[in-house]
Each structure stands twice: as C-alpha cells, then as structure tokens.
Amino acid sequence: MAALTLRQKLAILSDAAKYDASCASSGSVKRDSRGGRGMGSTDGGMGICHAYAPDGRCISLLKILLTNFCVYDCAYCVNRVSSNTPRARFTADEVVDLTLGFYRRNYIEGLFLSSGIIRNPDYTMEEIVRVARALRETHDFRGYIHLKVIPEASPALVSEAGLYADRVSINIELPRDDSLESLAPEKDAPGIRRAMGAVRLAEDAAREPARKARPPRFAPAGQSTQMIVGADGASDGEILRRSETLYGAYRLRRVYYSAFSPIPEAAARLPLKPPPLVREHRLYQADWLMRIYGFGRAEILDEDANLDLTVDPKLAWALRRREDFPVDVNTADREMLLRVPGLGVRGADRILAARRLKRLELADLKRISRSLETLKPFVVAADWSPGGLTDSVGLRAQLEPFQPDLFA
The missing domain is CATH 3.20.20.70 (Aldolase class I)
Known part of the structure; x- marks a missing residue:
C-alpha cells in the first residue's frame, strides 16, 4: 500500500x-x-x-x-x-x-x-x-x-x-x-x-x-x-x-x-437512528440557563424527564410558574429579569441602565428585545399590563411561532 x-x-x-x-x-x-x-x-x-x-x-x-x-x-x-x-x-x-x-x-x-x-x-x-x-x-x-x-x-x-x-x-x-x-x-x-x-x-x-x-x-x-x-x-x-x-x-x-x-457496522445495542438535533439544542439552552442565568437543574426539569422540544427551557419554566409573573421591568432586580422569557443577559442589563433615566414603556422594550411578542405576557411596563394574557389557557400555542433562534 x-x-x-x-x-x-x-x-x-x-x-x-x-x-x-x-x-x-x-x-x-x-x-x-x-x-x-x-x-x-x-x-x-x-x-x-x-x-x-x-x-x-x-x-x-x-x-x-x-x-x-x-x-x-x-x-x-x-x-x-x-x-x-x-x-x-x-x-x-x-x-x-x-x-x-x-x-x-x-x-x-x-x-x-x-x-x-x-x-x-x-x-x-x-x-x-x-x-x-x-x-x-x-x-x-x-x-x-x-x-x-x-x-x-x-x-x-x-x-x-x-x-x-x-x-x-x-x-x-x-x-x-x-x-x-x-x-x-x-x-x-x-x-x-x-x-x-x-x-x-x-x-x-x-x-x-x-x-x-x-x-x-x-x-x-x-x-x-x-x-x-x-x-x-x-x-x-x-x-x-x-x-x-x-x-x-x-x-x-x-x-x-x-x-x-x-x-x-454499529453494534446492535446502539440506536439505529440519531436523536433529533433539536434535543441537542435544548440541552445547550438548559446548560446556558444553569451557567449564565442562575437556574438550578431541578428548576429546569426532573431527573427522569426530558426537555420540551417545542419551546425553549426558559419559556417552559415560565409557563409552569405563572404565579411569578408578570414582572415589572421598572422595579424587578437583575436575577428576576433574567428569568423573563424573551430577555437575555444583554437585554436585562440594558433595562437596568435605561430605567435609571426614565420609566420604561413598551416601545422601549421593543428596542431592547428582539422577542417582544414572547416578552409581553410576562412583563409590566409604564404603559403596558398583560391583563389576563399571562394566565391565558392558550398562551403556549400563541408563543410557539415566536420562539427565538438564540438563547433568550
């Protein structure tokens, strides 16, 4: 050879x-x-x-x-x-x-x-x-x-x-x-x-x-x-x-x-098909929540459970914890802002900086977040309250089309 x-x-x-x-x-x-x-x-x-x-x-x-x-x-x-x-x-x-x-x-x-x-x-x-x-x-x-x-x-x-x-x-x-x-x-x-x-x-x-x-x-x-x-x-x-x-x-x-x-020539004990790639993506998102956003693993899911493949882990958590919402963006601390679906680290920090100068309105949030539709059911602003939207029975279905591609 x-x-x-x-x-x-x-x-x-x-x-x-x-x-x-x-x-x-x-x-x-x-x-x-x-x-x-x-x-x-x-x-x-x-x-x-x-x-x-x-x-x-x-x-x-x-x-x-x-x-x-x-x-x-x-x-x-x-x-x-x-x-x-x-x-x-x-x-x-x-x-x-x-x-x-x-x-x-x-x-x-x-x-x-x-x-x-x-x-x-x-x-x-x-x-x-x-x-x-x-x-x-x-x-x-x-x-x-x-x-x-x-x-x-x-x-x-x-x-x-x-x-x-x-x-x-x-x-x-x-x-x-x-x-x-x-x-x-x-x-x-x-x-x-x-x-x-x-x-x-x-x-x-x-x-x-x-x-x-x-x-x-x-x-x-x-x-x-x-x-x-x-x-x-x-x-x-x-x-x-x-x-x-x-x-x-x-x-x-x-x-x-x-x-x-x-x-x-894989061994018979191995799966014949790969897992859906979205599963890998959701694991990275959940890992990000643990490392960057301050979530504990037990908050994200039980040990014997699998991540929801339809919505990202933060939104899935928020939908389970509706009693924690809506969050007032003009008074909430950074830790709570990081738990709001549609807000990332950069968005939370921009809110904290902007509200030193004025009370934030929905238009301000639109400039700060690329995921306003995801954000709206979970926040209160100077001119915005979600009313019953946070507790809406169909909220999950309404938000699925607005899922971001990046970790929010």
Whole structure:
C-alpha cells in the first residue's frame, strides 16, 4: 500500500475530528514571553483573544486528530479498532508544520489536537504533548492550543499538557457510568473523573498567590468535556444532573453535548437512528440557563424527564410558574429579569441602565428585545399590563411561532 500524502492524511484526520464537539477557544489569556511578538500573537504583540461566534462556531482552529488508529473498541466511535474506516497518522513534526503553515497563511488562529489511542495512553499523550512543546518552545507559537487529554495517561503527562495548552478537555463520553462500561469497556468512569480532578487541582495551584515565585500558568482557559446524547437511554434530566455535578466538582468551563450519530457496522445495542438535533439544542439552552442565568437543574426539569422540544427551557419554566409573573421591568432586580422569557443577559442589563433615566414603556422594550411578542405576557411596563394574557389557557400555542433562534 502506497504511503499517504500529507493532503490525504489531513483529509482523513480532519474529518475524523469532527465528532469531538468539545472545541472552544473562549477564555484564553495573553502571552508575552521575552517581550517580543511571537508566532501566533494576534493582539498587538501581547497574545491572543479567541471567542465563540454568535452562532456557536469555534473560530479559526486547525482541528485534527494525531491519528485515527485506536486500540480501544468503543462501540459508538467510528475510529474504534474494529471499524473499517480509512486510517492515517501524522507525525508530531507534521502537525507542527501544518499548524505553523496554516497560521502564516492566516487560515487559523490556533490548534485543537486530539488522537486515537496508539500503543498505550502514555505513548499517545507523549506525542500530543510533544506537538505542543515544539510549538511553544521551539517556534514561540502564541496562538491558541486546545489539547485533548487521555485520562488513562500518567498524571505527569497530564500536568505537562496543561503547561502548554490554553485549554484541555477530558471527555466524560456518556452520562451513565454503566453505559460507558458497556459501550467503551477500555474506559473507566472513575478514572476519567480522577483526571478531571487532577486538572482542577493544577488550575487551583496556578492561581494561588505565590510566596517566592509565581507558579507556572496552567490551562488558563480551563477544561471542558463532551457527552454523547442519545447513545444510551439517559434522560435529559440525567444528562443535566451529570453536567451540574461536573461544573460544581471540577469547575469545568463548558460541557458540550453531541447528538449520537449512527456509524457503519454499529453494534446492535446502539440506536439505529440519531436523536433529533433539536434535543441537542435544548440541552445547550438548559446548560446556558444553569451557567449564565442562575437556574438550578431541578428548576429546569426532573431527573427522569426530558426537555420540551417545542419551546425553549426558559419559556417552559415560565409557563409552569405563572404565579411569578408578570414582572415589572421598572422595579424587578437583575436575577428576576433574567428569568423573563424573551430577555437575555444583554437585554436585562440594558433595562437596568435605561430605567435609571426614565420609566420604561413598551416601545422601549421593543428596542431592547428582539422577542417582544414572547416578552409581553410576562412583563409590566409604564404603559403596558398583560391583563389576563399571562394566565391565558392558550398562551403556549400563541408563543410557539415566536420562539427565538438564540438563547433568550
């Protein structure tokens, strides 16, 4: 068999990486070592600043696997050892050259690097770290680097990865431990959590005030994880409970939800069809409510329940809690404004700023919110009261056509 060209490898290994959703670049910090403009510095020579686009896209990262060869046989993974998928493998030097070459052409702003397991977890993690070390130390690359951590690798390698990466991610894979044991027998749920805990401890150590010398920076953009949705029978309530635990115990920056996608020659115990993509979308909205809007998971839904696919989770909550509405936009505190359907963080803050100058009317709310029709049944303004609209029997049906595309 003829050796693959670099272009062929790139085609295979970039396609193989698309299944990993835990790719984010928000939260990075500037780098200013040795006082000059290093490779990848995009902030006036002081470092980089990456963020999510409004539609959730991860901006300008080279997202690839080091290899899609894998000794594991995870039933839900197209790259499992028993799969007949085309295989390829980069050398560490090839990944370094690709990253630098794409950056110089202004194609990318950073690197997301994951890998199948080759030989053993330590060997794989060593190769991943080798790439990051070469970029940082040899080429003074200051662009964003996100490394996928192999949880079974030695703690020393995990710690080294965090010294070179802006963000690390360790995938929890499935919401239920028994599902992971059944579908990914080589993986160990307690071991994954131990690795997450080790990353959190290293993050904490890097943030502690130094007595004599400042500790080295460690993954300043934190850690993230991914859960596959719909590969097992876990309810949305179970999924969000696991996310709530991960946020609290390991201070994760993000949990990513990836709808299960049926793969060729799938095991009989896997679903034949993917879950509806709107389910993934609703989970992200519910996650947003927990992280940004101050909702507890139990407020959103019961553990054995699934999210309403017809309306967003905040509206579903408000329809169940009509006794809390309408809210007076001229007197309500920020916490309550954030719970009003049709108001996002920016809208709530704009209301708080505007009402210092005047009593807000419905026309003011129209300028502030893009979802006025959703907003109207739940608020009181200087010239507006919903009357019986808040308690209307048909309110849900009236509001369904006005559901926004973004989190409100």
